[in-house]
Amino acid sequence: MSSSWHRRLFALVLMAVAWSASAQEPADPAPPAASAVDYIIGPGDKIQVYVWRNPELSTSVPVRPDGKISTPLVEDMVAIGKTPSQLARDVEAVLAEYVRDPKVNVIVEQAASTFSQVKVVGQVKKPQAIPYREGLKVLDVVLAADGLTDFAAGNRARIVRQVNGKSTEIRVRLQDLINGGDLKQNHELRPGDVLIVPQSRF
Numbered sequence: 120m121s122s123s124w125h126r127r128l129f130a131l132v133l134m135a136v137a138w139s140a141s142a143q144e145p146a147d148p149a150p151p152a153a154s155a156v157d158y159i160i161g162p163g164d165k166i167q168v169y170v171w172r173n174p175e176l177s178t179s180v181p182v183r184p185d186g187k188i189s190t191p192l193v194e195d196m197v198a199i200g201k202t203p204s205q206l207a208r209d210v211e212a213v214l215a216e217y218v219r220d221p222k223v224n225v226i227v228e229q230a231a232s233t234f235s236q237v238k239v240v241g242q243v244k245k246p247q248a249i250p251y252r253e254g255l256k257v258l259d260v261v262l263a264a265d266g267l268t269d270f271a272a273g274n275r276a277r278i279v280r281q282v283n284g285k286s287t288e289i290r291v292r293l294q295d296l297i298n299g300g301d302l303k304q305n306h307e308l309r310p311g312d313v314l315i316v317p318q319s320r321f
Contacts, residue, residue: 158310160198160206161232162186168210171222176214179228192217203227230310237308239264241316242271251310257291258305260314267293272319278306279313 160166162182168190170176176191186199193213198206203225214221227235236248237260244265249255257278267273273293280287289306293316296304308314 158202158227158230159234160201160203160227161234162199163231164198164227164235165229165231166198166203166206167226167228168207169224169226170210170214170218171224173218173221176218182232234311236310237312237314239314239316241276242268242318243316244268251308255308256305257293257308257314258296260308261293261297267297267316270318272317273297276314276316278308279315280309281311 160182162184164182165179166182166188167179168177168188178190180188180190182188182198186197187195188198189195190210193210196206196209196213201209207223207225210223210225211221214223230251233248235251237251237255238246238248239260240246243261244267245263247264249260249263261267271293274295276291276293278289278291280289291306291314292301292304295301
């Protein structure tokens with residue numbers, strides 16, 4: 120084999136390695152708010168409150184309709200609207216009156232509240248609420264809803280999301296995603312998101 124062929128082969132290998140490394144790096148890193156630890160607790164969720172070195176204080180409890188929980192030594196603690204880590208810190212603050220340097224971990228065992236769902240409404244064949252799972256994306260929700268109707272204005276769809284108590288919107292060009300394969304439109308969803316597909320204007 121010629122030395123020029125070897126040089127070309129070596130160059131191709133280097134390009135492949137560089138491409139593989141770049142492919143492993145997220146092109147658009149998700150902001151911290153999108154991480155699983157920021158799950159928002161809601162009524163109906165079942166949570167485990169684990170107190171390190173104090174098994175008698177550890178328990179699994181449902182979040183009541185009033186949005187509160189009760190555990191040993193902690194009565195009527197507001198859980199709704201908090202992340203598991205925020206609730207853990209609040210429980211620690213109360214337990215500090217009884218336990219020296221308490222360490223608390225809160226785990227959502229069963230997500231059952233509306234905060235743990237993603238809704239798809241409007242011009243889809245089966246509007247519905249879909250249980251959230253990590254990695255859920257727009258296309259997953261559209262497929263679960265059996266696709267768009269004939270009257271859908273797919274490229275005017277939008278995701279309505281609550282961020283720090285404020286409503287924000289993310290535009291989604293569904294037609295470009297479904298028919299054109301534009302994966303940039305396949306946004307990752309968060310608990311509580313609502314995907315709205317409007318009707319075409321005639």
